[in-house]
Amino acid sequence: xxxxxxxxxxxxxxxxxxxxxxxxxxxxxxxxxxxxxxxxxxxxxxxxxxxxxxxxxxxxxxxxxxxxxxxxxxxxxxxxxxxxxxxxxxxxxxxxxxxxxxxxxxxxxxxxxxxxxxxxxxxxxxxxxxxxxxxxxxxxxxxxxxxxxxxxxxxxxxxxxxxxxxxxxxxxxxxxxxxxxxxxxxxxxxxxxxxxxxxxxxxxxxxxxxxxxxxxxxxxxxxxxxxxxxxxxxxxxxxxxxxxxxxxxxxxxxxxxxxxxxxxxxxxxxxxxx
Amino acid sequence: xxxxxxxxxxxxxxxxxxxxxxxxxxxxxxxxxxxxxxxxxxxxxxxxxxxxxxxxxxxxxxxxxxxxxxxxxxxxxxxxxxxxxxxxxxxxxxxxxxxxxxxxxxxxxxxxxxxxxxxxxxxxxxxxxxxxxxxxxxxxxxxxxxxxxxxxxxxxxxxxxxxxxxxxxxxxxxxxxxxxxxxxxxxxxxxxxxxxxxxxxxxxxxxxxxxxxxxxxxxxxxxxxxxxxxxxxxxxxxxxxxxxxxxxxxxxxxxxxxxxxxxxxxxxxxxxxx
Numbered sequence: 001x002x003x004x005x006x007x008x009x010x011x012x013x014x015x016x017x018x019x020x021x022x023x024x025x026x027x028x029x030x031x032x033x034x035x036x037x038x039x040x041x042x043x044x045x046x047x048x049x050x051x052x053x054x055x056x057x058x059x060x061x062x063x064x065x066x067x068x069x070x071x072x073x074x075x076x077x078x079x080x081x082x083x084x085x086x087x088x089x090x091x092x093x094x095x096x097x098x099x100x101x102x103x104x105x106x107x108x109x110x111x112x113x114x115x116x117x118x119x120x121x122x123x124x125x126x127x128x129x130x131x132x133x134x135x136x137x138x139x140x141x142x143x144x145x146x147x148x149x150x151x152x153x154x155x156x157x158x159x160x161x162x163x164x165x166x167x168x169x170x171x172x173x174x175x176x177x178x179x180x181x182x183x184x185x186x187x188x189x190x191x192x193x194x195x196x197x198x199x200x201x202x203x204x205x206x207x208x209x210x211x212x213x214x215x216x217x218x219x220x221x222x223x224x225x226x227x228x229x230x231x232x233x234x235x236x237x238x239x240x241x242x243x244x245x246x247x248x249x250x251x252x253x254x255x256x257x258x259x260x261x262x263x264x265x266x267x268x269x270x271x272x273x274x
Numbered sequence: 275x276x277x278x279x280x281x282x283x284x285x286x287x288x289x290x291x292x293x294x295x296x297x298x299x300x301x302x303x304x305x306x307x308x309x310x311x312x313x314x315x316x317x318x319x320x321x322x323x324x325x326x327x328x329x330x331x332x333x334x335x336x337x338x339x340x341x342x343x344x345x346x347x348x349x350x351x352x353x354x355x356x357x358x359x360x361x362x363x364x365x366x367x368x369x370x371x372x373x374x375x376x377x378x379x380x381x382x383x384x385x386x387x388x389x390x391x392x393x394x395x396x397x398x399x400x401x402x403x404x405x406x407x408x409x410x411x412x413x414x415x416x417x418x419x420x421x422x423x424x425x426x427x428x429x430x431x432x433x434x435x436x437x438x439x440x441x442x443x444x445x446x447x448x449x450x451x452x453x454x455x456x457x458x459x460x461x462x463x464x465x466x467x468x469x470x471x472x473x474x475x476x477x478x479x480x481x482x483x484x485x486x487x488x489x490x491x492x493x494x495x496x497x498x499x500x501x502x503x504x505x506x507x508x509x510x511x512x513x514x515x516x517x518x519x520x521x522x523x524x525x526x527x528x529x530x531x532x533x534x535x536x537x538x539x540x541x542x543x544x545x546x547x548x
Contacts, residue, residue: 098431101431102431102433105473107473108431108472109428109429109430109469109472110412110428110429110430110431111428111429113431137540138384138543141383148428154383154384154385155383155384155385156383157372157375157376157382157383157387158544159376159543159544159545159546195383197381198381198382198383199379199381262546265540265543265544266411266539266540266541266543267540269412269433269539269540270431270432270433270539271433272433272434272536
């Protein structure tokens with residue numbers, strides 16, 4: 001009675017907040033990149049949530065267990081920092097759903113498990129649309145919000161190196177408690193711009209402009225992105241976070257010491273280990 | 275100006291033929307397994323289609339190039355046999371679309387490329403719904419037919435070993451030229467049965483019953499599947515083909531010498547090589 005899943009981190013270049021009648025129909029539109037770095041979740045008999053060896057509370061994870069009506073011990077391992085725009089709450093929720101379904105032979109489909117994790121992340125207030133992007137992998141574009149029965153996804157076909165530089169934390173709940181109408185208007189405009197030229201470089205440019213316009217280019221973020229661009233690279237902010245995301249060796253080439261990762265090709269998946 | 279893509283093979287356990295107004299809306303419902311074995315497609319400047327070192331004609335591939343309005347040399351490598359129910363025509367078409375988009379910077383989205391390949395496979399008469407399953411990976415369930423703007427997909431979350439034993443070829447065009455109404459009625463009933471218990475073992479049982487009911491359990495297929503079951507395993511036919519597909523070591527355990535592969539976790543993807 002043990003199972004493991006990997007779920008990619010997801011950095012959001014731009015987004016709009018889309019509130020609907022139900023959590024399953026709500027979420028975000030937007031574009032981002034799923035990363036080959038992410039979380040590994042182990043689900044087994046027992047109780048409690050352990051993150052990197054420390055007992056912790058993760059509302060999105062406990063909500064998933066409750067929605068699936070199981071009691072389990074959940075162990076989460078990741079090399080990435082929490083609350084930095086990597087969508088790790090959603091990743092932990094989705095990994096828990098996938099691994100619990102296997103460990104306890106729940107017989108749920110992929111769409112059902114993604115829906116459970118999406119709703120849990122929304123209700124915990126820790127994410128809006130990372131889960132469906134993480135289930136897809138690659139460079140997902142969320143054309144319509146919500147869980148699989150509601151949303152519409154496309155993607156930019158892309159492969160290659162990505163560098164990330166976390167510069168501090170942002171609480172998702174804080175930004176989303178404000179009036180999100182101006183942010184969402186900017187996000188919907190950004191989506192239209194991206195789909196006119198759906199390429200990875202254009203995603204970075206649209207993302208940078210979105211962060212600028214919505215006053216999310218805070219602290220050191222602007223200086224670092226400018227430095228990447230001055231060195232010939234392309235970068236944007238991983239929202240909602242204070243993480244700079246650059247294509248290829250954009251951050252290294254500008255003299256920073258980033259975490260080097262890649263575009264995740266295939267999205268969340270069960271792991272098969274003895 | 276060169277790019278490469280990998281596309282998983284896809285074995286179909288059961289299906290219904292779904293004809294609609296347009297090729298993009300047409301296709302199949304059904305369930306199957308995407309395999310870690312598949313095709314690698316290289317697209318570069320030049321002309322001609324080369325399969326395993328031999329100049330060849332592959333209508334689905336030339337239709338993709340034509341739809342994308344490019345002239346290119348396409349090289350296809352695979353360890354699997356053609357016309358044996360692995361969906362290799364669709365895989366070659368999708369790999370060509372993904373690699374050509376990258377090699378020639380066409381700026382198409384994933385959904386657009388999947389649509390181009392899906393339509394090419396249908397129009398060539400070589401497949402009905404493998405392409406969308408191959409784009410998804412895993413154990414895809416096609417709830418509604420057609421390309422991404424039309425279809426509805428779910429999946430059975432699963433991981434593990436799969437064994438395949440090709441016993442001969444079947445021309446897709448031949449079976450689909452007959453009256454497909456009885457076959458499609460059986461396929462739709464099979465889909466309902468699967469979704470009542472969406473697990474990998476149940477997929478195999480539903481698939482076996484479908485092949486039996488539709489008279490596709492021809493030649494040695496029945497004897498081999500019976501032998502796998504007698505040895506405690508589960509197997510079905512990879513349609514439309516004469517290939518036996520078994521979970522885990524089902525064929526080896528019954529004394530056969532199968533090709534050993536795995537469930538592909540993430541679907542079609544670009545490869546990143548120098």
